[in-house]
Amino acid sequence: MKAIVVHEFGGPEVLKLEEVPDPKPGPGQVVVRVEAAGVNPVETYIRAGNYGPRQFPYTPGSDSGGIVDSVGSGVTSFKAGDRVYTSASISGTYAQLALCTEAQVHPLPANVSTRQGAAVGVPYATAYRAAFIRTTPRGGETVLVHGASGGVGIAAVQLMRAAGLTVIGTAGSEKGLKLVREQGAHHALDHTKPDYLQELLRLTGGKGVDLILEMAAHTNLGKDLTVLAKNGRVVVIGSRGPIEINPRDGMTRDAAILPMTLMNATEPELKGIHAALRAGLELETLRPVMGREFPLADAPKAHEAILQPGSYGKIVLIP
Numbered sequence: 533m534k535a536i537v538v539h540e541f542g543g544p545e546v547l548k549l550e551e552v553p554d555p556k557p558g559p560g561q562v563v564v565r566v567e568a569a570g571v572n573p574v575e576t577y578i579r580a581g582n583y584g585p586r587q588f589p590y591t592p593g594s595d596s597g598g599i600v601d602s603v604g605s606g607v608t609s610f611k612a613g614d615r616v617y618t619s620a621s622i623s624g625t626y627a628q629l630a631l632c633t634e635a636q637v638h639p640l641p642a643n644v645s646t647r648q649g650a651a652v653g654v655p656y657a658t659a660y661r662a663a664f665i666r667t668t669p670r671g672g673e674t675v676l677v678h679g680a681s682g683g684v685g686i687a688a689v690q691l692m693r694a695a696g697l698t699v700i701g702t703a704g705s706e707k708g709l710k711l712v713r714e715q716g717a718h719h720a721l722d723h724t725k726p727d728y729l730q731e732l733l734r735l736t737g738g739k740g741v742d743l744i745l746e747m748a749a750h751t752n753l754g755k756d757l758t759v760l761a762k763n764g765r766v767v768v769i770g771s772r773g774p775i776e777i778n779p780r781d782g783m784t785r786d787a788a789i790l791p792m793t794l795m796n797a798t799e800p801e802l803k804g805i806h807a808a809l810r811a812g813l814e815l816e817t818l819r820p821v822m823g824r825e826f827p828l829a830d831a832p833k834a835h836e837a838i839l840q841p842g843s844y845g846k847i848v849l850i851p
């Protein structure tokens with residue numbers, strides 16, 4: 533099969549398309565024929581060597597939508613031909629076939645395409661864990677999804693709207709702002725404009741927001757503390773560097789800063805998260821939005837695109 537293989541840390545050019553042996557499922561394992569692989573920012577950090585040690589060679593990717601190709605002994609939940617999405621993979625999903633454990637594979641409802649399936653794993657599980665496990669959103673509260681036009685942000689807008697919150701989402705482009713509104717946000721603000729947080733305070737009658745789901749803490753955490761309501765919480769989902777904050781802004785509000793990573797999710801947590809996501813997908817409160825598509829060979833271009841401004845839905849690779 534064809535797969536992207538990385539032999540050394542470096543820029544996007546280290547993502548090489550190669551011919552490698554087809555994976556075979558061992559006991560408790562599933563091989564998925566990948567129809568689309570989701571590209572997540574973390575895969576660029578790993579490739580660049582900014583996310584801890586890594587054994588070479590490796591194939592990147594955890595998310596995909598596709599069809600079960602074969603199953604190993606003891607697998608009871610899936611059979612060849614089932615439509616599925618993956619949320620992690622033993623062998624990597626930037627490939628025509630991905631070897632996974634049974635727990636890393638999830639059934640894809642009939643109303644969701646396999647391309648959309650590639651947008652579910654990391655983005656929706658992250659948004660769900662940030663919003664429902666790191667904190668408790670209450671219907672009637674106001675949430676700021678700070679960075680709502682990308683993979684995690686769209687998921688967060690849809691989840692928070694369905695949970696009965698007033699949703700304010702941000703984007704940095706006109707098409708992104710339109711997308712954020714279409715996904716259910718009551719208000720969309722442009723985070724490239726100098727006065728957008730004043731506008732947020734105006735929208736909340738000066739009270740501020742109860743909850744912030746933050747995609748860019750390295751630029752926003754200090755400002756976030758100034759637009760929180762009393763007892764407000766900031767869940768830090770994304771951060772690409774250090775930032776100085778004024779603790780007093782949090783103290784006066786009895787605020788909580790709650791950093792999180794999906795990698796800390798336990799097996800029982802993940803089981804619960806994916807059960808909830810399945811229900812949302814079936815009922816169409818969750819509707820993954822597709823962005824740009826690249827052929828597998830163009831993985832380097834996809835890694836450049838995922839870090840550029842002007843996000844619009846999920847970037848996928850088509851093997």
Ligand code: NAP
Nearest residue numbers: 573658679680681682683684703704770793794841842843
């Ligand atoms: P993505 O699809 O590339 O989207 C990035 C989002 O951040 C876009 O909405 C973008 O808006 C927005 N953004 C850019 N500059 C911003 C600013 N100054 N203020 C607010 N938002 C800004 O990435 P993603 O998959 O949604 O991931 C978002 C972040 O979460 C990334 O940093 C990623 O590494 C992180 N993440 C963390 C976890 C975890 O476990 N903690 C899991 C998944 C992702 P525009 O492009 O419209 O400007």
